Amino acid sequence: xxxxxxxxxxxxxxxxxxxxxxxxxxxxxxxxxxxxxxxxxxxxxxxxxxxxxxxxxxxxxxxxxxxxxxxxxxxxxxxxxxxxxxxxxxxxxxxxxxxxxxxxxxxxxxxxxxxxxxxxxxxxxxxxxxxxxxxxxxxxxxxxxxxxxxxxxxxxxxxxxxxxxxx
Amino acid sequence: xxxxxxxxxxxxxxxxxxxxxxxxxxxxxxxxxxxxxxxxxxxxxxxxxxxxxxxxxxxxxxxxxxxxxxxxxxxxxxxxxxxxxxxxxxxxxxxxxxxxxxxxxxxxxxxxxxxxxxxxxxxxxxxxxxxxxxxxxxxxxxxxxxxxxxxxxxxxxxxxxxxxxxx
Numbered sequence: 434x435x436x437x438x439x440x441x442x443x444x445x446x447x448x449x450x451x452x453x454x455x456x457x458x459x460x461x462x463x464x465x466x467x468x469x470x471x472x473x474x475x476x477x478x479x480x481x482x483x484x485x486x487x488x489x490x491x492x493x494x495x496x497x498x499x500x501x502x503x504x505x506x507x508x509x510x511x512x513x514x515x516x517x518x519x520x521x522x523x524x525x526x527x528x529x530x531x532x533x534x535x536x537x538x539x540x541x542x543x544x545x546x547x548x549x550x551x552x553x554x555x556x557x558x559x560x561x562x563x564x565x566x567x568x569x570x571x572x573x574x575x576x577x578x579x580x581x582x583x584x585x586x587x588x589x590x591x592x593x594x595x596x597x598x599x600x
Numbered sequence: 601x602x603x604x605x606x607x608x609x610x611x612x613x614x615x616x617x618x619x620x621x622x623x624x625x626x627x628x629x630x631x632x633x634x635x636x637x638x639x640x641x642x643x644x645x646x647x648x649x650x651x652x653x654x655x656x657x658x659x660x661x662x663x664x665x666x667x668x669x670x671x672x673x674x675x676x677x678x679x680x681x682x683x684x685x686x687x688x689x690x691x692x693x694x695x696x697x698x699x700x701x702x703x704x705x706x707x708x709x710x711x712x713x714x715x716x717x718x719x720x721x722x723x724x725x726x727x728x729x730x731x732x733x734x735x736x737x738x739x740x741x742x743x744x745x746x747x748x749x750x751x752x753x754x755x756x757x758x759x760x761x762x763x764x765x766x767x
Contacts, residue, residue, distance in 0.1 A: 449729070490663070496657070497663075514684060515664075515683060517696070517704055561616070
């Protein structure tokens with residue numbers, strides 16, 4: 434049922450401590466915005482297949498904040514941050530994995546309309562050191578990225594993500 | 601009345617898009633924390649002498665957010681961000697000058713106890729490009745930094761900044 438889309442591109446910037454991910458979806462920008470801001474939808478697709486996500490705190494608006502916990506084989510992995518800006522074409526937020534509580538990345542998501550019901554998601558993660566950035570790249574993050582976005586593809590194909598503002 | 605303290609050191613990292621400021625104060629870490637989290641106190645010292653600061657939004661807690669407006673010669677300069685983490689020895693927040701609304705820096709403030717009632721403030725500002733970082737350095741920011749911290753020295757010397765939690 435799911436369209437075969439390009440897999441995610443994950444790139445390390447050569448001169449900045451940045452990871453850039455891009456991924457095309459059979460979705461409008463409004464649908465991708467909703468998938469990233471509606472907590473029930475977000476919990477259904479984010480992360481690896483073997484992880485169950487529970488949203489603990491969620492206010493997806495400019496100046497709001499968020500926290501979710503992923504459970505995998507009985508282990509809990511917490512993540513939290515604040516929303517610097519939430520607007521239809523762009524989300525800027527901070528990101529901490531609580532296993533490294535002083536590590537913080539600044540994430541910028543943009544939704545690029547490709548026309549014809551397709552949208553390219555761009556995610557930029559800015560770290561404050563190359564060591565921190567490279568440790569993140571070596572952590573196996575691509576499994577969560579690829580499996581998560583495949584789940585998002587499936588939700589879109591099943592008509593589970595309507596356009597329009599959240600309730 | 602005010603102690604003559606070292607002026608602020610402002611440094612550009614050679615390999616990362618980071619500005620680092622450090623400045624010693626005749627204050628405890630708790631007093632510096634209060635000066636950065638109590639909105640009435642903050643508005644009294646931040647920025648250049650010729651600027652009047654009005655706090656528009658302020659929740660200095662983990663997951664909170666802030667906005668203030670500086671008025672100078674009838675012109676208004678807005679700034680806003682969210683608080684990723686607020687704890688006694690460290691504040692992590694985002695920072696946007698609204699004249700460049702898509703520009704965002706990730707700021708980390710730490711309060712290093714030097715003993716004897718002296719504390720070293722460290723401010724790290726992480727930008728997502730060297731161009732953005734260098735434009736900020738060329739903007740005349742050192743005037744606001746030096747004059748602001750001199751006002752904070754004066755508030756401390758006048759006994760205006762008590763220790764202890766805010767109300």
